[in-house]
Amino acid sequence: MPRDVPRLYVPIPMHQGMILTLEDAQAHYLLHVMRMNVGSTLHIFHDDAGEWLARVVSCNRKTLHIEIIERVLPPQLSPDLWLLSAPIKGKRMEYIIEKATELGVRKIVLVRTERTIAAHLSEDRLNAHAIEAAQQCERRDVPKIVPIQPLAHILEHWDVQRPLLYGDETGAGMRADRAMAGLTYPLALLIGCEGGFATHELEMLRAHPATIPLHLGEHILRADTATIAALTLVQHYSASMI
Template sequence: MEHDVEDEGGPAHCATGKTRLYVDAPLAEGGEVALGKDQSHYLLHVLRMGEGEHVLLFNGRDGEWAAEIAEAAKKSCLLRVTGRTRPHIALPDIWLLFAPVKRARLDFIAQKATEMGAGLIQPVITRRTIVSRVKDARLHANVIEAAEQCGLVALPEVREAESLDRLLDRWSEEAGGRRILFCDEAAEPGGAKAALERLAGEIGRGAPLALLIGPEGGFDAGERARLHARADTLALSLGPRIMRADTAAIAALAAVQLFLGDW
C-alpha cells in the first residue's frame, strides 16, 4: 500500500484516506482516547478532519482499532473507539544491535529496521564508534512514524545505548541463549547464504536472534577476537563490497529475515 507522508512530522495518511495513529493508551470497543496537542493539531488543522470522521489506532499491544472523532475543539480532540480491525501481530524475535551513526542515517536505520520487522533496536558503542550520544526519544519517534506508515500493529522495543563489552559480559545470563550474528568485514565473501541456511536447519525459523552491526571503521581486533571466541556467535560476510554502516544494517536484516525470520 502506498502512503502519502504529510508535512510537520505527522502520522501516516494512507492513499485510501485512512489515517493511522499510534496512541499510548488502552484500546477497547467503546473506549475513549484523548489526543495530545500535536496529534489533535494534525487531525483537525493539517488534515482538516472533523467530528464523525474516522481514523485507525494502535498502541503496540492491543491490535488495530477503528475510531471516530467524537469531540473536536481548537486544541484538543477526543476519539471514541468503535471496533477492532486487526488483532495484535507480534514482531519476529530479531534484535538489531548497531553502532550508532550520524543523525540522518540513524533515523534511516530506525525507520527501515521497523519496516522490516526487527523486534528490538539498540545502539551499541564499540571501540571505534564515533557517535557516542544517542537520543532515545528521537529513535522512538522514528519507530512510531515508520509503524504508522507501514501498517504495523506492534512496535519494536527501543533500548538505551550500551557498550559492546558490557553487553557481551552479561549476554549469556540475560539473552536466554540468543544467537549473535555479527557482520564481519574480514570474513570470507560469498559464504553468507550457506551459513544462514545451516543455521536455519539447526535452530529453525523464528528462533531468537541478534544481528550485530559494527561502526564505519569496523570492529577492532580485540572485539573481533572476542566475538569469534564465543560459541553462540556466527560471523557473516556481506559480500565483496564495503558498505556504509546504515546500508549494512538493512542488507543484513533483509538476509536474516529471508532465511530465519518471517519472510
C-alpha cells in the same frame, strides 16, 4: 485498510467504548494535515491491543477526543528478531531505525563500540521515528529501543539461546544461507559503526558461544547499507523459520 484512513499508534491498550484524548503532534497531524473533524474516522493500534477503528467525537484547535468503536485486527507481534546497532551520525541513524522497523525488527539495542563516534542521541526522537515507520508500514507493534550499552557488557550478559549474527567486514564471515542454516527465532543481528570493529572486539565476538560471523559481500558497506542488506537476508532466509 484504505490508504486515506489515518493510522496512529497510542501508548496504552484500548477497548471498545473508551474515549482517548490526542494532543500535541498527533492532534496537529489529524487536525491540520488530515483536516479531521467531528465524525471523522481513523485507525489506532497498540502492541497488546491490536488495531481499532475510532471516531472523532469532539475537537478544538489543539485537542481531539476519539471514541474506540471496534477492533479490526488482533494483536500481532513481529518475529523475535533484535537489531544491535552501533549509532552513526545524523539522519542516517534515523534512517536505520525507520528501515529496521519496516523490516520487522522487534527490538533495537544501541551498542557502543570502540569506534562509535556518533554525537548525543535523542532516544525520544529515535522512538518517534520508529512509531512513524510502524504507522506507515502497517505493522501492529512498535520496536522497543534500548539505550546505548558497551559491546563488552552486552556480550557478557548475552543469552546464548539467542544466536547473534554479526556483520564481519574482514571477509571471514559465512554466506547467509550457511550462517542461518538450522536457525530459529529468537535471533539477533549486530552491525558495527563506520570504522568497523576493533581487533579486540572481533576477538570477543569470535570467542563468544552465541555468535555467527555473516559475510555481506566483497565491498565495504556503510553502516546503514550493511544494516538493510543484513536484515533483508535474515528476512529472506527466515521464511522457513516462522
